[in-house]
Amino acid sequence: MSITTEKVITARELTKKFGDFTAVDRISFEVNRGEIFGFLGANGAGKTTAMRMLCGLSLPTSGTASVAGYDVYRQNELIKKNIGYMSQRFSLYEDLTIRENIRLYAGIYGLTDRQIREKTALLVRQLHLEGNEKTLVRALPLGWKQKLAFSIAIVHDPAIVFLDEPTGGVDPVTRREFWGLIYEASSRGITVFVTTHYMDEAEYCNRVSIMVDGRIDALDSPARLMQEFAATSMDGVFLQLARKAQRSAD
Amino acid sequence: MKQFFIFVKKEWLHIWRDRRTLVILIGMPIVQIVLYGFALTNEVKNSRVAVFDQSNDDATRAIIQEINASRYFSVTDYVHSYQAIGATFRKGKIRLAVVFPQDFQNDLLQRNTAEVQLIADASDPNTANTLTNYAAAIINDYQQRVDENRDLPYTIKTQLRMLYNPELKSAYNFVPGVMALVLMLVCAMMTSIAIVREKELGTMEVILVSPLRPFRVIIAKTIPYLAVSILNIACILVLSVYVLNVPINGSLLLLIAESVLFIVTALSIGILISNGARTQQSAMFASMLSLFLPTLLFSGFLFPIENMPWPLQLISNLVPAKWYYNIVEAVMIKGLGFSAIWKETLILVAMTVFLLGLSIRNFKIRLA
Numbered sequence: 044m045s046i047t048t049e050k051v052i053t054a055r056e057l058t059k060k061f062g063d064f065t066a067v068d069r070i071s072f073e074v075n076r077g078e079i080f081g082f083l084g085a086n087g088a089g090k091t092t093a094m095r096m097l098c099g100l101s102l103p104t105s106g107t108a109s110v111a112g113y114d115v116y117r118q119n120e121l122i123k124k125n126i127g128y129m130s131q132r133f134s135l136y137e138d139l140t141i142r143e144n145i146r147l148y149a150g151i152y153g154l155t156d157r158q159i160r161e162k163t164a165l166l167v168r169q170l171h172l173e174g175n176e177k178t179l180v181r182a183l184p185l186g187w188k189q190k191l192a193f194s195i196a197i198v199h200d201p202a203i204v205f206l207d208e209p210t211g212g213v214d215p216v217t218r219r220e221f222w223g224l225i226y227e228a229s230s231r232g233i234t235v236f237v238t239t240h241y242m243d244e245a246e247y248c249n250r251v252s253i254m255v256d257g258r259i260d261a262l263d264s265p266a267r268l269m270q271e272f273a274a275t276s277m278d279g280v281f282l283q284l285a286r287k288a289q290r291s292a293d
Numbered sequence: 294m295k296q297f298f299i300f301v302k303k304e305w306l307h308i309w310r311d312r313r314t315l316v317i318l319i320g321m322p323i324v325q326i327v328l329y330g331f332a333l334t335n336e337v338k339n340s341r342v343a344v345f346d347q348s349n350d351d352a353t354r355a356i357i358q359e360i361n362a363s364r365y366f367s368v369t370d371y372v373h374s375y376q377a378i379g380a381t382f383r384k385g386k387i388r389l390a391v392v393f394p395q396d397f398q399n400d401l402l403q404r405n406t407a408e409v410q411l412i413a414d415a416s417d418p419n420t421a422n423t424l425t426n427y428a429a430a431i432i433n434d435y436q437q438r439v440d441e442n443r444d445l446p447y448t449i450k451t452q453l454r455m456l457y458n459p460e461l462k463s464a465y466n467f468v469p470g471v472m473a474l475v476l477m478l479v480c481a482m483m484t485s486i487a488i489v490r491e492k493e494l495g496t497m498e499v500i501l502v503s504p505l506r507p508f509r510v511i512i513a514k515t516i517p518y519l520a521v522s523i524l525n526i527a528c529i530l531v532l533s534v535y536v537l538n539v540p541i542n543g544s545l546l547l548l549i550a551e552s553v554l555f556i557v558t559a560l561s562i563g564i565l566i567s568n569g570a571r572t573q574q575s576a577m578f579a580s581m582l583s584l585f586l587p588t589l590l591f592s593g594f595l596f597p598i599e600n601m602p603w604p605l606q607l608i609s610n611l612v613p614a615k616w617y618y619n620i621v622e623a624v625m626i627k628g629l630g631f632s633a634i635w636k637e638t639l640i641l642v643a644m645t646v647f648l649l650g651l652s653i654r655n656f657k658i659r660l661a
Contacts, residue, residue: 098502120504128502132495138310139303150299151503179310196499205502 049076051203051234052097057106059092066092068257069106074236076202079229081245081265082238084254085285090238091131093254094205097236099123111202124152127196127204127233131211135192137181141172144180145195152199166194186217190224197228204228206237210244222247242277251277253284260284296505300513307487308517318483322475322525326468326532340388340424343370343381348397356409356435360391365427382414389413389424406448413453425453468533469621470594472526472552473614477559477588479522482580484515484563489576492567507656515560522556542628551624551638555617558645559584562613564652588614616641 052074059067095101099119111125252262361368392410400407413421491497533539570576591609623629
């Protein structure tokens with residue numbers, strides 16, 4: 044399935060203030076169905092806060108946003124049913140087995156027992172984990188854990204999956220494989236909303252936005268951004284924008 | 294509902310897989326009860342006795358000889374003042390002192406009645422009880438033997454004095470104390486740690502993004518600990534009845550119902566602590582400081598609250614364990630019914646509602 048012009052995320056003037064501090068400052072953007080949308084910014088630029096508002100974890104101070112067709116103010120329970128989420132910290136239970144983790148998250152999202160069995164088999168095959176279903180997740184190498192966490196985040200075939208720096212600390216080869224999984228999900232029509240620090244990953248995205256001091260300073264496909272900023276890589280684009288930042292990174 | 298049970302099962306797996314903690318959870322109350330049980334059933338053979346004989350006549354000498362002849366006692370010290378008795382006790386040389394007043398035999402002959410005083414070290418109350426009972430029985434034997442040859446019977450009154458622990462606090466008091474302590478630890482501390490662990494690991498974030506309602510997440514997390522706690526209570530009660538011979542004099546059902554109420558109190562404290570704590574360590578320290586010590590100090594099972602200065606007495610009222618301790622003591626030891634403890638129950642219910650409300654409210658704030 045290719046990218047459509049159907050909007051699955053729409054944000055208008057979305058703002059979040061903590062007291063006097065404006066973490067997210069009137070950001071507006073749209074994400075199309077099936078798109079891989081890169082959400083870039085230095086530490087402290089407001090990426091995580093923006094993402095938390097879209098996931099229904101945090102209420103916006105002002106502005107509007109809809110995710111999967113639901114309003115973030117009034118319908119966050121419906122949003123939660125239709126999104127997947129993988130946090131920057133490892134989000135599986137290490138003292139549970141691979142199968143138990145899959146079962147837990149699939150069960151939380153209301154899959155039937157039969158669906159859970161099918162999904163487990165599919166997932167284990169996809170990740171080449173056959174025979175390891177009863178291994179505790181603790182025993183897996185980090186790269187496999189991350190791939191498993193991603194697969195579990197989309198076990199219920201959500202409309203959108205939010206990935207918060209999913210490849211932190213993972214080696215380049217595994218990162219490649221990880222992006223293979225992302226493309227596969229995208230080809231099934233799952234919209235991917237991903238924050239990252241790695242600029243080579245930014246180039247894998249269909250479109251990227253770059254946040255500086257709570258605002259979105261640039262938003263386009265990587266190729267056009269490089270053209271616009273006369274840079275040879277996304278690194279160049281990012282550095283030009285990030286240098287303007289007033290806020291210090293936290 | 295199915296989601297809920299899947300979550301409860303997962304929570305159970307956490308406990309089950311963490312064998313070391315599980316062993317501590319189940320083993321701690323058993324060890325405490327058994328340890329105390331054996332510490333309190335002391336051997337009383339050949340206990341050393343001091344005698345303060347102010348009369349020094351045939352009768353007192355005969356009684357002293359009888360005491361010395363029994364296999365429970367050996368008279369080792371003859372002292373000449375009450376001060377000396379106290380000093381000998383403090384040196385730990387004796388466990389019992391026998392005091393005869395002046396003119397013991399004269400009193401018997403002329404008034405047919407005389408008094409003897411038994412002084413025991415009651416810091417070990419069970420032993421003190423046993424020793425004084427044995428000594429009194431020996432004196433009673435002597436009296437009956439002498440009486441056989443007389444028309445008008447003698448009466449030797451034994452007067453008991455328990456040093457250091459006049460209320461004879463013992464296993465009877467210890468069982469309710471251990472129950473309060475164990476429930477506080479298991480419910481409050483373990484729940485708070487379990488919740489904070491998820492925050493620390495980052496899994497809580499993922500759970501909060503999921504359609505599971507936060508309130509249900511919290512309830513699901515507490516249910517396995519509720520089960521472990523009920524198991525603990527069962528263990529403690531069985532051990533106290535069959536090992537310590539502490540009877541359950543009141544209604545078992547009432548006892549269990551009150552315990553479940555206290556478990557809910559402790560669980561809500563655990564949730565409250567987890568709201569504030571960011572790391573497992575801080576949750577543990579907060580639990581230790583706010584639960585373990587106050588329960589130990591202020592529930593009244595180690596230190597009598599009546600003897601505390603009034604500011605501490607006031608503080609003790611804020612400790613839920615104190616009320617639970619009073620309830621268990623009333624129901625289990627004194628065999629009283631609900632009418633005797635409705636006030637304590639009401640206080641516990643009020644505390645629970647308050648704590649639960651506060652913790653749920655705070656939990657929601659974290660999501661806003």
